[in-house]
Amino acid sequence: MSRKHRVYRRGRRPGYVTTELPSAGHRQRAAAVQTQVAALERRAQRLAAVAQQVVAQRFAPACVLINRRAEVLYLNGPVDRYLQLPSGELGAELAAMARPGLRARLRTAVREAIQADKAVSVGGVRIKKNGGYFAARLLVDPLRHPPEVQGLYLVAFDEEDGGHRPRLAEIAPPEPPREGTERAADYEAIIHQLEEELRATREDLQSTVEELETANEGFRASNEEITSVNEELQSTNEELETSKEELQSLNEELQTVNHQLEHKLTELEATNNDLNNLLASTDIATVFLDRGLCLKRFTAATKRLIRVIETDVGRPISDFALNFTDPELLADAERVLQQLAPIEREVQDVEGRHYLRRILPYRTEDDRIVGVVVTFNDVTSGKEHERALERLAAELDERVRARTAELETAIAALRESEEWLSLAVHGTGMGSWDLDLRTGTGRWSKNHVEIMGYEAVSGGEATMGMWRSCIHPQDRERVEHGLEEARRECSLFASEHRILREPEGEPRWLSAQGRFFYEGDEAVRFVGVAQDVTERKRMEQRIAELAEEERQRLGRELHDAFGQQMSAIGMLAAALASELLAGTPGADQAARLESMVDQAKAELAGIAGGLLPVPVNAQALSIALEGLAEEVTELYRIRCRFEVEGRPEVEHDVAATQLYHIASEAAHNAARHAQTDEIVIRLEDRDRVHVSVRDQGVGIGPEIAKERRAKERRGFGLDIMRRRCGLAGGILQIESPPEGGTLVSCFLPKGQ
Structure with a gap:
C-alpha cells in the first residue's frame, strides 16, 4: 500500500483459487479483520510521519532552499535563530530575512556560490539575538541531484560551539573588587569580545562597501549601455518613422497603380469582349498568324475555308488542308513580314465562290510586328454584279446611242418649254429669287x-x-x-x-x-x-365668314328643328316605356329606344354646340375655353383645367372661332392619344394673344414627329390646325418640353 513506509498488502498468488463458504459468520469475521488491518496501516503511516518530523526537528540543522534570485522556497529546522521570519507567504529575499551580523556574510556567500557554482562555507559568523551574540557557521551548496532540483541552492546554518556563547546582555555586572589578576582577566575577556565584534563589523562594512562599489560599477555600465541602447532606439525609431512614411507613400502609389490596373483590366476585358463579339458576328473569315506563321486565332467563318478546330492553335498554317486554291499564301505572308505592306489577291474555293484574300502586318500598340492577319472577304456577289455590269454596260452603250437622238429632240422641246414657262410665269405674276447665304x-x-x-x-x-x-x-x-x-x-x-x-x-x-x-x-x-395672293386671302376671308354664317345656320336648324323633333320622340319613347309593364313583350325595346333617343339628343346637342360660333365680347373666348375644359373632363374622365392670365380680347369672331377650334382639337387629341392624367388649357395676353394646350403624356418623340410630318405632307394630321391658325393670321408651334408631354401653342398678333 505504501512502498515508502514499507506497508504492503498481500496479493493473490497465481494458481490458487479462493473459495468462500456460504457462512454468515465467516463473512462478518473477514470484514472485521479488514477493518483492523486498515486501521493498523493508517496508524503506521501517522507514526512514520511523526517520527520523521521529530528526527528532523531534533537532529537536522536549520536549512533554507533558495533559487538563483536568492528567493526563499522552503524552510526546515530551527531557522528562527538565524532568520527573522515574516508573516504570510514565503518568497522574500533570504538576505532581507537574516538577523543582524549574518546579512552581509550570507549575501556574499550566496553570491560566490551562484557565480562559482560550488559549495561555499563561512565560519566565525557572530549573530545578534535577544541583545547577545553567538558564533555560527553557514554553508551554501548548489543542488545537482535529482534533476528536478537543479538550479536550486541549500543554505544550512549551525552553531560552532554547539551551544550559546555568552551575550553582552548576559555578562554579569561587575562584582565587588577581587584580586587584581582575576579582574584583569575579566576585562580582557570583555575587550576580546568587543574586538571580535568590531572586527566582524569592519569585515561586514568592508564587504558592504565592496558590494556597493561593484554594484555602482555595474550600475554605471548598465546606465551607459542603457544610454547607448536608448540612442540606438531613438535612431531606430527615426528610421522606422522614415520607413513608415516611405511605406505610406509607397502604399498610396501602389493603391493608385492598383486602381489604374483595375481600370485597365476593365477596359481590356471590355475590349476583349467587343473583339470576341466582333469576330463572332462578322461573316469575314479572319486568321491571325505569328511570325512563324503559326495559328494564333481564327473566326468561325474560317472553318469554311480551312479545316481547323479550336485545339489547332499553335500549329503552322502549312499543316492544314485548304478548301481554296492559293499557292502564294505562304510566300505573300513572308513578303508582308519583310516589307510591312498589305497584299491582296483574289482566290476561289472548291464550290466556285470568289474571295478577296488580304494579308496585313499585325501591329501592337508599341508598333511592333508580331505576325500577320489574313482576311477572306466573300466577293462572289460583287463578281456577279461585275459581270452583270459588263452586260449592262454593253446594253447601256446601245441605249446611249438611241437616247442621244432622243435627247437632241428633247433639248429642242425643252427650249420650247422654257419659252412657254417664261410666258406662263410672267402671265401668272409669279416672282423668283436666288440668294447666296454666304x-x-x-x-x-x-x-x-x-x-x-x-x-x-x-x-x-x-x-x-x-x-x-x-x-x-x-x-x-x-x-x-x-x-x-x-x-x-x-x-x-x-x-x-x-x-x-x-x-x-x-x-x-x-x-x-x-x-x-x-x-x-x-x-x-x-x-x-x-x-x-392678296385677292385670294380676301376671298378666303369672305369664304370663312360665309362658312361661319352657314355653320351658325346649321347649328340653329339642328337645335331648333331636329332638337325639338328628338325631344318629342324622346317623350313618346318615355310614355311608351311607362305604359308597358316590366317583363311584358316590348318593354325592354321601349326602354332601349328611350336610352338611344337620349343619347342621340346629347350627340345632337354636341354637334349643334360645335357649329354655333363663339360669342365675341370681353370674356367670350375665356368662357368658351373654360367650357371646353369641363367638356373634356366629363367626356374622358381626365382632369382638364383652364388658366387665364391678363384680359385677352380677340376683336374678330373668325379669329376667336379658329382659336377655339384649335384648342378643342389639341385637347381632344391629348385626351385620346397622349396617355396623360392632366391637361392644361391656358389663355394669355401679353404683347399678343397666346392660347396653349399642354399635357403630361408620352410626348412627341423623333419617330412620332417624323410620322406626323409625313402625314402633314399627305394632307392629314396637324394640317387642319395649321390651316385654322393661318386663317386667324397666327403662328402654330408644337413641341415636347424637357419635362415631358406635349405643348401646342398658337400666337395671334393683336388686331387680327
Missing part, C-alpha cells in the same frame, strides 16, 4: 421686284436684308421660325405672310415657297418663288 446677296426676277414694291433693282441684285425688311412686323417672327425650321430639317419652306410694299407701305399677302441648298452641313443657297 455673301447675303442674290438675284430677284422682274416680277418679284414688282411684287415686293421696289421700282427697280440694279442688275436684278438684292440682299437678304431687303427680303426680310418687306415682311410685316407682326408676321416676321412666324416667317423667321419657318425659315429656321426648313433650314434645320432640310425641308421645303412654305409661308403665306403679309408684306409692306414700298413706298406707300400697303400691306399685301404673299405666298412664298423656297428650298435651301447645302454644302456639307452648311446652307449656302436659298431659292424660291413668290406670288401675290
Whole structure:
C-alpha cells in the first residue's frame, strides 16, 4: 500500500483459487479483520510521519532552499535563530530575512556560490539575538541531484560551539573588587569580545562597501549601455518613422497603380469582349498568324475555308488542308513580314465562290510586328454584279446611242418649254429669287421686284436684308421660325405672310415657297418663288365668314328643328316605356329606344354646340375655353383645367372661332392619344394673344414627329390646325418640353 513506509498488502498468488463458504459468520469475521488491518496501516503511516518530523526537528540543522534570485522556497529546522521570519507567504529575499551580523556574510556567500557554482562555507559568523551574540557557521551548496532540483541552492546554518556563547546582555555586572589578576582577566575577556565584534563589523562594512562599489560599477555600465541602447532606439525609431512614411507613400502609389490596373483590366476585358463579339458576328473569315506563321486565332467563318478546330492553335498554317486554291499564301505572308505592306489577291474555293484574300502586318500598340492577319472577304456577289455590269454596260452603250437622238429632240422641246414657262410665269405674276447665304446677296426676277414694291433693282441684285425688311412686323417672327425650321430639317419652306410694299407701305399677302441648298452641313443657297395672293386671302376671308354664317345656320336648324323633333320622340319613347309593364313583350325595346333617343339628343346637342360660333365680347373666348375644359373632363374622365392670365380680347369672331377650334382639337387629341392624367388649357395676353394646350403624356418623340410630318405632307394630321391658325393670321408651334408631354401653342398678333 505504501512502498515508502514499507506497508504492503498481500496479493493473490497465481494458481490458487479462493473459495468462500456460504457462512454468515465467516463473512462478518473477514470484514472485521479488514477493518483492523486498515486501521493498523493508517496508524503506521501517522507514526512514520511523526517520527520523521521529530528526527528532523531534533537532529537536522536549520536549512533554507533558495533559487538563483536568492528567493526563499522552503524552510526546515530551527531557522528562527538565524532568520527573522515574516508573516504570510514565503518568497522574500533570504538576505532581507537574516538577523543582524549574518546579512552581509550570507549575501556574499550566496553570491560566490551562484557565480562559482560550488559549495561555499563561512565560519566565525557572530549573530545578534535577544541583545547577545553567538558564533555560527553557514554553508551554501548548489543542488545537482535529482534533476528536478537543479538550479536550486541549500543554505544550512549551525552553531560552532554547539551551544550559546555568552551575550553582552548576559555578562554579569561587575562584582565587588577581587584580586587584581582575576579582574584583569575579566576585562580582557570583555575587550576580546568587543574586538571580535568590531572586527566582524569592519569585515561586514568592508564587504558592504565592496558590494556597493561593484554594484555602482555595474550600475554605471548598465546606465551607459542603457544610454547607448536608448540612442540606438531613438535612431531606430527615426528610421522606422522614415520607413513608415516611405511605406505610406509607397502604399498610396501602389493603391493608385492598383486602381489604374483595375481600370485597365476593365477596359481590356471590355475590349476583349467587343473583339470576341466582333469576330463572332462578322461573316469575314479572319486568321491571325505569328511570325512563324503559326495559328494564333481564327473566326468561325474560317472553318469554311480551312479545316481547323479550336485545339489547332499553335500549329503552322502549312499543316492544314485548304478548301481554296492559293499557292502564294505562304510566300505573300513572308513578303508582308519583310516589307510591312498589305497584299491582296483574289482566290476561289472548291464550290466556285470568289474571295478577296488580304494579308496585313499585325501591329501592337508599341508598333511592333508580331505576325500577320489574313482576311477572306466573300466577293462572289460583287463578281456577279461585275459581270452583270459588263452586260449592262454593253446594253447601256446601245441605249446611249438611241437616247442621244432622243435627247437632241428633247433639248429642242425643252427650249420650247422654257419659252412657254417664261410666258406662263410672267402671265401668272409669279416672282423668283436666288440668294447666296454666304455673301447675303442674290438675284430677284422682274416680277418679284414688282411684287415686293421696289421700282427697280440694279442688275436684278438684292440682299437678304431687303427680303426680310418687306415682311410685316407682326408676321416676321412666324416667317423667321419657318425659315429656321426648313433650314434645320432640310425641308421645303412654305409661308403665306403679309408684306409692306414700298413706298406707300400697303400691306399685301404673299405666298412664298423656297428650298435651301447645302454644302456639307452648311446652307449656302436659298431659292424660291413668290406670288401675290392678296385677292385670294380676301376671298378666303369672305369664304370663312360665309362658312361661319352657314355653320351658325346649321347649328340653329339642328337645335331648333331636329332638337325639338328628338325631344318629342324622346317623350313618346318615355310614355311608351311607362305604359308597358316590366317583363311584358316590348318593354325592354321601349326602354332601349328611350336610352338611344337620349343619347342621340346629347350627340345632337354636341354637334349643334360645335357649329354655333363663339360669342365675341370681353370674356367670350375665356368662357368658351373654360367650357371646353369641363367638356373634356366629363367626356374622358381626365382632369382638364383652364388658366387665364391678363384680359385677352380677340376683336374678330373668325379669329376667336379658329382659336377655339384649335384648342378643342389639341385637347381632344391629348385626351385620346397622349396617355396623360392632366391637361392644361391656358389663355394669355401679353404683347399678343397666346392660347396653349399642354399635357403630361408620352410626348412627341423623333419617330412620332417624323410620322406626323409625313402625314402633314399627305394632307392629314396637324394640317387642319395649321390651316385654322393661318386663317386667324397666327403662328402654330408644337413641341415636347424637357419635362415631358406635349405643348401646342398658337400666337395671334393683336388686331387680327
